Amino acid sequence: MTLDFTPAPGAAPLRRMVLAQAAAETRAILRNGEQLLLTLIIPVLLLVGFSLAPLVDVGAARRVDFLTPGVLALAVMSTAFTGQAIATGFERRYGVLKRLGATPLSRFGLMLAKTLAVLAVELLQVVVIVVVAYLLGWRPEGLVVAALPYLLLGTAAFSGLGLLMAGVLRAEATLAAANLVYLVLLGCGGVVFPLSAFPEGVRPVLEALPIAALTGGVRAVLAEGAFPLAPLGILAAWAVLTLGLAARTFRWE
Amino acid sequence: MGSPAVEVVDLVKRYGGLTAVDGLTLSASRGAVTAILGPNGAGKTSTVEICEGFRTADSGLVRVLGRDPRDPALRPRVGVMLQSGGVPPAMRCAEWLRLVSRFYACPLDVQALLVRLGLAEHARTPYRRLSGGQQQRLSLAAAVVGRPELVFLDEPTAGLDPQARHACWDLVGELRAAGVSVVLTTHHMDEAERLADHVVIIDHGRVVAEGSPASLTGAERQLRFRARPGLALEELLTALPVGSAAKESPAGHYIIEGQVDPELLATVTAWCAAEGVTADDLRIERRTLEDVFLELTGRELR
Numbered sequence: 001m002t003l004d005f006t007p008a009p010g011a012a013p014l015r016r017m018v019l020a021q022a023a024a025e026t027r028a029i030l031r032n033g034e035q036l037l038l039t040l041i042i043p044v045l046l047l048v049g050f051s052l053a054p055l056v057d058v059g060a061a062r063r064v065d066f067l068t069p070g071v072l073a074l075a076v077m078s079t080a081f082t083g084q085a086i087a088t089g090f091e092r093r094y095g096v097l098k099r100l101g102a103t104p105l106s107r108f109g110l111m112l113a114k115t116l117a118v119l120a121v122e123l124l125q126v127v128v129i130v131v132v133a134y135l136l137g138w139r140p141e142g143l144v145v146a147a148l149p150y151l152l153l154g155t156a157a158f159s160g161l162g163l164l165m166a167g168v169l170r171a172e173a174t175l176a177a178a179n180l181v182y183l184v185l186l187g188c189g190g191v192v193f194p195l196s197a198f199p200e201g202v203r204p205v206l207e208a209l210p211i212a213a214l215t216g217g218v219r220a221v222l223a224e225g226a227f228p229l230a231p232l233g234i235l236a237a238w239a240v241l242t243l244g245l246a247a248r249t250f251r252w253e
Numbered sequence: 254m255g256s257p258a259v260e261v262v263d264l265v266k267r268y269g270g271l272t273a274v275d276g277l278t279l280s281a282s283r284g285a286v287t288a289i290l291g292p293n294g295a296g297k298t299s300t301v302e303i304c305e306g307f308r309t310a311d312s313g314l315v316r317v318l319g320r321d322p323r324d325p326a327l328r329p330r331v332g333v334m335l336q337s338g339g340v341p342p343a344m345r346c347a348e349w350l351r352l353v354s355r356f357y358a359c360p361l362d363v364q365a366l367l368v369r370l371g372l373a374e375h376a377r378t379p380y381r382r383l384s385g386g387q388q389q390r391l392s393l394a395a396a397v398v399g400r401p402e403l404v405f406l407d408e409p410t411a412g413l414d415p416q417a418r419h420a421c422w423d424l425v426g427e428l429r430a431a432g433v434s435v436v437l438t439t440h441h442m443d444e445a446e447r448l449a450d451h452v453v454i455i456d457h458g459r460v461v462a463e464g465s466p467a468s469l470t471g472a473e474r475q476l477r478f479r480a481r482p483g484l485a486l487e488e489l490l491t492a493l494p495v496g497s498a499a500k501e502s503p504a505g506h507y508i509i510e511g512q513v514d515p516e517l518l519a520t521v522t523a524w525c526a527a528e529g530v531t532a533d534d535l536r537i538e539r540r541t542l543e544d545v546f547l548e549l550t551g552r553e554l555r
Binding site: 002003004005006007008009010011012016017020021024027028031032090091094095096098099101102103104105106253 | 305306307325328329330331333335337338339340341342343344348352353355356357358359361362365366369395397399400401402427428430431432433
């Protein structure tokens with residue numbers, strides 16, 4: 001085979017570059033065992049385990065009706081925040097971000113591709129969780145589609161938080177911190193344990209957490225058929241704050 | 254096409270108190286191979302990374318294809334091979350090259366390039382499982398897949414086995430023949446001597462010499478031979494034309510410099526015969542780039 005090295009420089013159209021990068025990132029997430037554990041296996045196990053066994057007091061509601069919205073919120077957090085923070089932290093450490101910076105793919109294009117990859121994985125998570133929940137007897141009050149604004153704003157807020165961490169901390173520190181934050185937010189964000197289980201005094205603080213806003217919003221839509229605006233406001237505030245800070249502090253090398 | 258491929262004037266780069274690049278000036282012509290040669294820590298990578306747009310200069314002027322090195326318009330026109338890394342460890346060999354190729358309008362055929370660099374049988378191997386040499390070759394492939402006008406190669410043959418080094422050299426030769434400008438850094442003299450049209454030797458962040466390999470090594474030739482140590486060279490010198498030099502370095506190794514012609518050779522062998530020694534391993538050679546390099550940058554390790 002002959003190769004013609006005669007210069008023929010030119011960038012591909014943005015759409016092609018972004019789709020290629022997004023596909024590569026999606027494959028990377030789905031191929032990574034630890035990521036899959038975090039994004040699919042843990043949420044599904046929590047859903048199945050806590051739905052079948054009476055481990056937590058969820059009040060009058062059926063357990064699966066209470067848990068499914070929380071697990072959907074957890075799925076968003078695991079992909080947009082934990083997974084993305086760790087992956088991006090190591091991409092920075094391995095010089096991948098630097099190397100990509102020498103290609104025609106702009107930073108804007110790279111961020112767009114990362115967002116698309118996160119959304120693709122989240123779509124898969126939502127499908128799996130909804131199917132499992134139905135099999136467990138879940139019957140939502142509202143449409144899953146009505147939860148979209150919460151899931152999308154939650155994705156933005158958690159992506160901002162993940163990128164903020166990945167762009168500042170060393171890769172190992174990001175790994176540790178992202179897992180720690182994941183555990184803490186899983187524990188006190190209303191995912192599995194209702195916020196009513198916590199003392200009155202700390203509840204306002206917990207309610208301001210992005211995970212609590214996301215869980216609360218999705219739960220209101222799916223369990224009560226409501227559409228509260230306060231959680232959307234909290235998530236939007238987190239998104240603006242974290243994405244803004246990440247954009248100012250992110251180090252590419 | 255008026256401007257050179259790379260033009261650097263009075264470049265200064267400091268890291269804290271350390272001055273890595275200290276008033277460096279160089280120019281790389283279009284369509285030529287320019288080698289930046291220097292010991293470790295001489296400022297090679299800093300200089301190249303400023304030209305690649307990864308770092309900013311503290312002062313000085315840098316123009317790449319006539320533009321500011323950070324100009325995004327340069328990205329499709331310039332291929333980059335980092336000294337190491339740059340690839341996600343779990344990414345498969347062919348997958349990475351295909352991904353990078355998707356960023357360019359008229360990329361080379363990925364499969365053909367993999368075959369050309371001996372990577373076809375590792376197409377599905379994750380990057381982290383490739384040998385060091387295979388990783389280097391993949392980085393080289395990614396640097397050229399977009400059919401750039403100018404390629405920066407930072408120590409392209411570091412860690413390569415002899416076959417892979419030759420494959421890399423052949424590729425650089427082909428790039429040059431196709432009209433691609435190449436700027437590479439190396440601390441292998443033979444690499445610079447063999448590949449480069451223009452060699453820039455830098456040390457302590459400054460240019461200490463530059464020119465074609467031939468002009469750097471000079472037309473001057475040397476006569477070398479081995480014999481028992483301690484021969485009286487003063488006597489030989491009186492017999493040699495004025496301007497010749499003779500030295501023993503190290504013991505038992507003799508070097509005669511000057512106008513090396515049949516007469517000089519005859520004089521030296523006659524003197525050896527008179528001394529009753531057989532000149533072993535007698536040969537006439539040009540100074541190598543390595544000699545020049547060591548003269549300029551010193552012999553001490555750092």
